[in-house]
Amino acid sequence: MPRTAIAAIGTCVPDRVVTNAELTRLMDTSEEWIVQRTGIHQRRWVAEGQGNSDLALAAARQALERAGWKASDLEAIVYATLSTDHMFPGDGCFLNAKLGVPGVPALDIRNQCSGFLYGLSVADAWIRSGQYRRILLVGSEVHSTGLDVSTRGRDVAVIFGDGAGAALLEATDDPARGVLSTHLHADGRFARELWTDAPGSFYHPRLQPRMLEDTSIFPKMEGQKVFKHAITKMPDVVRAALEKNGLVAADIKVLIPHQANLRISEMVQRALGLRDDQVFNNIQKYGNTTAASIPLCLEEAVRERGVQRGDLVALAAFGAGFTWASALLRW
Numbered sequence: 474m475p476r477t478a479i480a481a482i483g484t485c486v487p488d489r490v491v492t493n494a495e496l497t498r499l500m501d502t503s504e505e506w507i508v509q510r511t512g513i514h515q516r517r518w519v520a521e522g523q524g525n526s527d528l529a530l531a532a533a534r535q536a537l538e539r540a541g542w543k544a545s546d547l548e549a550i551v552y553a554t555l556s557t558d559h560m561f562p563g564d565g566c567f568l569n570a571k572l573g574v575p576g577v578p579a580l581d582i583r584n585q586c587s588g589f590l591y592g593l594s595v596a597d598a599w600i601r602s603g604q605y606r607r608i609l610l611v612g613s614e615v616h617s618t619g620l621d622v623s624t625r626g627r628d629v630a631v632i633f634g635d636g637a638g639a640a641l642l643e644a645t646d647d648p649a650r651g652v653l654s655t656h657l658h659a660d661g662r663f664a665r666e667l668w669t670d671a672p673g674s675f676y677h678p679r680l681q682p683r684m685l686e687d688t689s690i691f692p693k694m695e696g697q698k699v700f701k702h703a704i705t706k707m708p709d710v711v712r713a714a715l716e717k718n719g720l721v722a723a724d725i726k727v728l729i730p731h732q733a734n735l736r737i738s739e740m741v742q743r744a745l746g747l748r749d750d751q752v753f754n755n756i757q758k759y760g761n762t763t764a765a766s767i768p769l770c771l772e773e774a775v776r777e778r779g780v781q782r783g784d785l786v787a788l789a790a791f792g793a794g795f796t797w798a799s800a801l802l803r804w
């Protein structure tokens with residue numbers, strides 16, 4: 474049975490850097506609060522006219538160039554995002570058109586911060602089953618156009634940023650490379666602890682003027698509850714992955730935790746007993762980019778930590794749903 478290897482990763486973040494100082498001019502917050510509670514120094518916001526699928530396209534093109542592939546080599550697109558350009562169809566179809574690959578299937582995944590790993594799990598199953606051999610997996614997010622950037626929404630607004638990461642997945646017969654296992658979870662009892670209520674087809678009509686006034690169009694989060702679950706579920710799901718493969722934490726070359734909050738990453742690191750050089754974070758520069766955070770971070774980690782063929786890479790995520798997930802792979 475073939476395995477799934479990452480042939481290349483590409484990334485794209487918008488040019489516009491939004492510092493904490495800039496946010497203090499929009500809402501009652503401070504550089505000190507944001508850095509101490511989250512570790513974030515800056516994030517990127519898109520300019521008008523630049524959409525989610527544009528970021529994804531740039532990331533995908535970079536990955537294709539790095540791998541020496543043409544868009545026509547792709548057999549499937551898997552696109553993880555919670556912030557599609559339009560209500561429907563999903564951004565997978567818009568990306569398909571922008572890449573110029575009519576006929577190539579496009580699957581949209583909406584599992585928020587765990588979206589990239591849910592997508593990896595599906596793509597891995599397709600490759601193992603022999604259905605496809607070359608898949609584009611994207612995590613792309615535009616949060617900035619949907620945030621309440623007043624003091625009312627400050628707990629959420631300071632955290633999120635825009636960006637995209639694209640991984641090219643290919644079938645390999647090399648037993649020393651590829652995805653070892655993926656582990657997915659959800660607990661919908663917590664669906665309203667981190668969510669955006671409206672617009673929604675539950676309402677008649679789905680978009681109403683009152684939704685602008687009562688802020689139900691903006692993301693809401695029970696921050697402390699999310700935090701507490703994240704710092705237990707992420708280590709648990711990494712341990713489960715290690716156990717399944719007969720490995721231990723010391724075997725990990727680098728862990729990429731979903732970039733939700735630097736304090737969460739540090740607590741996950743401690744819970745797993747990992748050294749600083751075994752965990753990579755870049756939330757300081759990009760904030761929380763939900764589905765894009767793992768590929769954005771993985772791409773940098775591979776370059777900066779000198780990840781070599783065969784090194785063990787661990788990926789872990791936790792987010793809205795609640796959903797959480799992990800993956801282990803040999804680079």
Ligand code: UT7
Nearest residue numbers: 502503506510586627628631696697699700733734791792
């Ligand atoms: O991607 C996965 C999903 N997201 C996460 O994993 C995020 C998980 N949660 C968190 O990262 C943290 O809970 C936050 C960073 C969101 C908040 O940090 P916290 O230490 O849990 O703060 P808190 O919510 O308990 O709020 C403490 C205080 C409150 O004021 P009072 O009631 O103590 O007077 C908030 O109103 O901080 C206030 N506050 C702020 N102050 C300045 C909340 N947001 C801000 C802000 N600037 N941006």
